[in-house]
Amino acid sequence: METIARNSIKKGVASALTITSAVLVLMMIFGVMMLLNQGNTIKISPQLFYEIMTIHGTGMVGIAALGGSAIMWYFLSKYIQLNPKIFFTNLFLTLIGVIMVLAAIFVFNFSDGWTFLYPLPSASAKIYGTTGALLFLFGLLILGIGYLIMYFYIAARLIKEYGGLGKSLGWDYIFRGKKGYGPPSAVVASTMVIIANSVGVLAGATALVESIINILFPAVSFDPMMAKHLTYAFGHIFANCTIYMAVIAVYEILSEYTGRPWKSNKAFLIAWNCSTLFTLMIYTHHLLMDFAVPQWMLIIGQVFSYANGLPVMVVTAYGALMIVFRSAVKWDFASSMMFLAMFGWVAGAVPAIIDATIVVNHVMHNTKWVPGHFHTYMGMGVIAMIFGFMYYFNKTEGTQKQTGTDQFAIAIYFLFFSGLAGSFLYAGKISVPRRWAEHLPEWTGSDQIGAICGAFVIIAAVIFTTRFIYGLRNVGKKPQEKIFKSVS
Structure with a gap:
């Protein structure tokens, strides 16, 4: 039965990663199309631009969450027994939600952006009809239900295995003086995600139901204003939790490659507990320009946005350096991507912290500076972790071997993604507005450079995806297949 369950888990993870990689390439193509239009290189209608903008924002974060959940599920199954049917349920509901969102945007012209800020969906319904708006809102709602089912199930399994979510976050070691090391890093990170993201998804569901x-x-x-708070609480928490799911791959893969366990010491546990709390609080840095928001909330948004950059990010980045330092680590596709993803995460957080400063935010928040920081930590952080895990999955469960093409693709990906992110940040510096379909001539240079860099990023992503799908045919063909143990 254990072998059957393990095979089902592998099938679920392989399916999720295949869908993730394919959709990532599609979302990247949409992103380059927007840059080409803003750079006056191609011409698309404003209506189509905002439709593409809506699917690009919604789809990129949503599909990164699917890839991150595959990473979390795969490694968490080393420590607790999981029912593969739950993962397939989330995958099925995600696909249903995605189909509904795509139909809403490209068939019924819904183009309100991922934020679906109330009462915009109602205004769109009056112009284009209620079908598109309701398809989009119900699609997101179904997608969120899938994640809640998975999170609540994992919470129940963690409670059964460790005696409570507090214990799986290491409270025995932080507050009760228990000696030694806490639960495995994958367990600690998963606990943080299911607590924070369950709150975020419920906040988003409330805003969705209000609009419906x-x-x-x-x-x-x-x-x-309340609807906006709920929406941005959902959006910020959900986007952040994509990287908190994906970073589990960094802990597990670098530990395996160096032969050094990533121990959950007290500092590590305190960092993840702080991040659990801070992630729920700091969405208010998205509202710093709203004069009606109470001042104390804005101060919280600024102060804890600074603080949230330190606990997990610094502990993880420093831990990655220390675990690799003077080790016999073998640098291949997976280990290289995990290590470079630490750079992407840290680099992306710096402009985010700058933007979270109130006086800077009033000038920079509605410029391309914001997508600059987001693309840095998402593209060179979260997505890099997912691509690295895809190679690791094929190598561990199958017989895929690295080639010179893989090394070339890694270099192309990080070199040109740095250029893409840099073009956004420079555009923010010269006050180029975000979310505008048309740009003035003096702004188009950064758009054109970003589009060129984006095209090379797509080439690298296509290589990653093709290599992954090709390698899946070898999964399960190892002479002595690696079976992870289940604790319960």
């Missing part, structure tokens, strides 16, 4: 009710019953209205 308002469309179906226009006489029923809600507080727009």
Whole structure:
């Protein structure tokens, strides 16, 4: 039974990664199309631009979450027994949600952006009809239900195995003086994700239901500011938790490659507990330009945005350096991507912290500076971890071997993604607005450079994806297949 369950877990992870890599390439193509339009290299209608912008933002974060959940599920199954049917349920609901969102955007012209800020969906419904708006809102709602099912199930398994979520976060070692090391890093990170992201998804679901009710019953209205708080709490937490799921691969893979366990010492546990709390609080740095927000909330958003960059990121980045230092690590595709992803994460956090400063935010937040920081930590952080895990999965479960093409693709990916992120940050520096379909002539240079860099990033991503799908045919063909133990 254990072997059957393990094979089902591998099939689920392989399916999720295949979908993730394919959709990532599609979202990258959409991103380059927007840059080419802003750079006056091609011409698309404003309506199509905002449709593409809506799917690019929604799809990129959503698919990164699917890849991150595959990483979390794969490694967490080393320590607790998991039912593969739960993962397939989340995967199925995710696909249903994605199909509904795609239909809403490209068939029924929904183009309100990923933020779906109330009452914009109602306004769109009056212009283009209710079908598109409701398809988008219900699609996101179904997607969120899938994640809640998975998170609640994992929470139940962790409670059964460790005696409570507090214990799987290491509270015995932090507060009760228990000696030794805490739960495995994958368990600690997973606990943080299911707590924080469950809150985030529920906040988003509340905002979605409000918009749905308002469309179906226009006489029923809600507080727009409260809806905005719920929406940005959802968006910020969900996006952050993609990297907290994906970083589990860094802990597990670098530990395996160096032969040094990534121990959950007290500093590590305190860092993850702080991040659990801070991640729930700092969404307010997205609202620093809203004069109606209470000042104390804005101060919290600024102060704890600074603080949140330190616990997990510094502990993980420093830990990655220390675990590799003077080790016999073998540098291949997986280990290289994991190590370079630490650079992407840290580099992406720096402009984010700068933007979280109130006086800077008032000038920079509605410029391309924000997508600059987001693309840095998402593309060179989260996505790099996912691509690295894809190679590791094929190598561990199959017989894939690295080639010179892989090394070339890594160099192309990070070199040109640095150029892409740099073009966004430079555009922010010269006050190029974000979310504009058309740009003034003096802004188009950065757009064109970004589009060129993006095209090379797509080439690298296509190589990663092709190599991964090709390598899946060898999964399960190792002479002595590696079987992870289940604790319970």
